[in-house]
Amino acid sequence: MFWRRADAAQKEIRPGARHCRRRCRAQCVRHERLFLTWLQHQGEGSGRSGRSAATGLAGSRDQSGRDGAGRQSHRCGALAVQPETLLHRRGSSLRHTAAGGLWTLSRDRRQRQRAFLHRFEATGLAAFGAFGFSGDPNNLTDNGYDSSTGFGLKLGIMGEVAPGVTLGASYQTEMAMSEFDSYKGLFAEEGGFDIPATATVGLAWNVTPSSTLVFDIQKIWYSKVPSIANPLLPNIGMAPLGADNGAGFGWEDMTIYKLGYQWSTSQAWTWRVGYSMGDQPIPESEVLFNILAPGVVEQHFTFGFTNHLNKNSEWSFAAMYAPEEEVSGPNPLEVPGQQTITLRMDQWELAASYAWKF
Template sequence: MSANKKLLALAVCAALAAPAARATNGYFAHGYGTKTNGLAGAGVALPQTAMAAASNPAGMVLVGSRMDLGAALFNPNRSYEVSSITGGLGANGGISGSSVDSERTLFLIPHFGRNWMLGEEASFGVTVYGNGGMNTTWRADETPFGLGTFGQAGSPAGDAGVDMAQLFVVPTYARKFGEHAAWGASLVLAYQRFKAFGLKNFAMLSTDPDHLTDLGYDSSAGWGAKVGILGEVAPGLTLGASYQSTISMDSFDKYRGLFAEHGDFDIPPTATVGLAWQTSPRSTLAVDVQWIAYSQIDSVGDPLQPALNQCLGAVMGGTPASAVSSCLGGSRGPGFGWDDITVVKIGYQWQTGPRWTWRVGFSHTEQPIPSSEVLFNILAPGVIENHVTFGFTRKIGEKRELNFAFMYAPEKTVSGVNTLGAPSGQDVELAMDQFQLELSYGWMF
C-alpha cells in the first residue's frame, strides 16, 4: 500500500472513531476546515481545501487534487445556576447564588478531506467532519445536598447529562460550467450516537419509562443530500449558495421514551448564501448568511410546555402516560424548544508574501434557546451567539501547507423560569463560553 493510501485509510479511521463534540451555532460547528474556521466559518463562495464540500459542494472542482487532514482541540465551558430551593420536579436542588459546572471540557475533533480532479472540468471527493455539542455531565455531589440536577428530596437522581455526536461522510461530485462557474452535489451519509443519564425522576411523564435514561449509548444512521453552486457575478466578485436537505435518521430505540415521536432525531435542513470579494490581488473579504431549521425536527424544536403540563394533568387524572401523546416520547411530546437561527459570518484574508496568508473573522447567530426552555436545556446549553477567529497558512515548499485557526466565543447566558417548579417559580440561568485551537496539513497533487 502506498504512503498516500495508508494516510488516507488512517485519516478516515481516526475521524470515524472520534465523533465530534461541539456546541457553537446551536449544535452545528461555526465552520468546517481550518482555513474556513479562520474566517469564522465564511466560505460558501471561497473554496480553499478538500473540506469545501462541507460548505458548498460546487467548490470541490475549484480546489484541485489535494488532501487535508487536521484536528481541533475544543474547550466548551458550561454551567447553570438556580435561584432557590423549590418544590416540584426539575432543577430544584439549587440555592441562591449556587452554580454547577459541567464535567468534560476538552475534546479532540478530527476532520479529513480528499479530492481528485477528473480531467479539467470535474472532480470527485470525500469529506469527513462532525457536529455535536449536546454534551454535558452534571455531577450530583456538586449540587446542593447531593440531590442531583434533576433530583428531589428523598429521591436523588445521581449524575445527569447527555452525550450527543454526529459524524458525516460526504462523497461529492462537482463540475465546471462556463469559464467562472461550477455546480456540485453530495450524498450526505450520517451517523450519530446518544446517551442520557440522571433523568429517572421524569419517568412518570414518559410514554416508555424503561427507555428514558441510563441505558448507555445508542446509535442511528441515515442519509440526505447537499447541492451547491457558485460563480463569478462581476470581476473579482463570486456568489455561492448551498442547501442541505433534512437528513432522515433511524430512531434511537433505547431512548424512545425520551425523544418525541418514539426516539426520532433527524438532522435539520440548512441553507447558505455568500459572497467572496477579491478586494486586491492579495486579499479577499468573505460574507456568508446561513439558516438552520431546528424547529423542523420535533425532538429539537418542540417546546416543553404546554406538552408536559397536559401530560401531567392526564397522568394525575388516571390516564397512563403511555397513552398520552404529549408525554415524553409521544407523537406530540416535548423537545428542547429550539428556534430556527440565522448566522452571519464575515471573514477577511490577506497574503503577506508567497508563503504566508493570514485570516480573521467574526460571526453572530440568533439565540436558539428561548428563556421559556431553560429547564431541559440544562442538558444541552447551546447558547453561544458570537465567535471571534484568527488563523494563518504557511506554505511548505510548492505542494504542502500548514494551517492554523483559533476561535473564541465569549460567555453568553440565557435565563428563565423552571416551568416544572413550585408556583412561586425558580429562576434557571444557563451559561457557556468556548475556545478552540485547530491545526491541519494540506497536500496538493
C-alpha cells in the first residue's frame, strides 16, 4: 500500500492588479507494481526510500518526486490566476500511474530486463487548442486514461573493494515507450514519453556487523527525452504541441546525492534513515508549462523499518518528507516584466508493505 500527498502552490503577480494565489493539492493513491519478482525499496532515483546501487540497502528519494523508471502515481492540478492565462481552467490536471519490472541477481553482477506499463490522463488544457498551440486539439485533453508500454534494460556490477566496503555501479537504458495516442496533441513526437536513462554509483560501508552506511550518486538524463526536455520557447512558436519539436517541460538533467544508514537492533527489527539532495530540474524560463508538473523540491528525508515476523514473512514501513522549495520566472507568453509565476511544492509520503518469502 502506498499513499502520498504533495502540496503545490502557484502565484502570479501583475502590477496594478490584486495579488492572487491558487493552490492545487495532489494525492497519490494506491500504486500496484507488476514485478515478476517483487523487490522492495529500490533506489534508482525512485522517489522513495530505496536500495543502494552498491548494496540494496535503504537509500533515499530523488529530487523530482519521480522515479527515473516512472514508478509513481500522482495527480497534480494546474491552476492559474489571470483570466487571460492559458491555464485558467480550475480542472487542469495530469494523472499518471506506472508499474513494471523483472529482477535477476548473481553474486557480483546485476541485470534487470524491464517491462513497463504507463497510464495517463490530462484534463482542462483545451485553451492550448483554442489558441492554436496544438497540432491535434482532438487529442490534447479530456480523453480519459491512455496506456503506454515499453521495455528497457538495467545492468549493474558490485564487489567488495576492501574488508567491509562494497562498491557498485548500475546503468539503466532509456525505456522506449509506445505513444500516448489519445494525447498526441500534447506530448512531443505525437504522444511520446520515454523514461530517461539513469546511471548510479554507490558505496556501502559495514560500520559494525549490524549497521551499514551507504552513499550514492545518480545522474538522470531528462534532456534526452523530447517531451520532457523541449523548452516552451522558442518551440511553441515554431512547432505545435505534439510535433517532434513541440514544446515540453524544459527539464534539465539532474545529479542526485543520497546518504543512507541501516542498522539492526535485533534479529527481528531493522531500521533505516536516508537523505538526498540535488538541484531541481526546472529553469526559471520554464515555469509556465510546469504549472502542470511543479517538481521543484530538492531535499528529501526518509525513515523506515522492517519487522521480520519469522523466516518467511516480514512487514515494512517507510516515510518521506520533502521541504518546500520554489522557483519563480516570467510568463513568456505575455509582455516582458508584466507577470511573474512562482511554483512551490512540498511533499510527504507513507508506504507500508508485507512480504511473504517462499
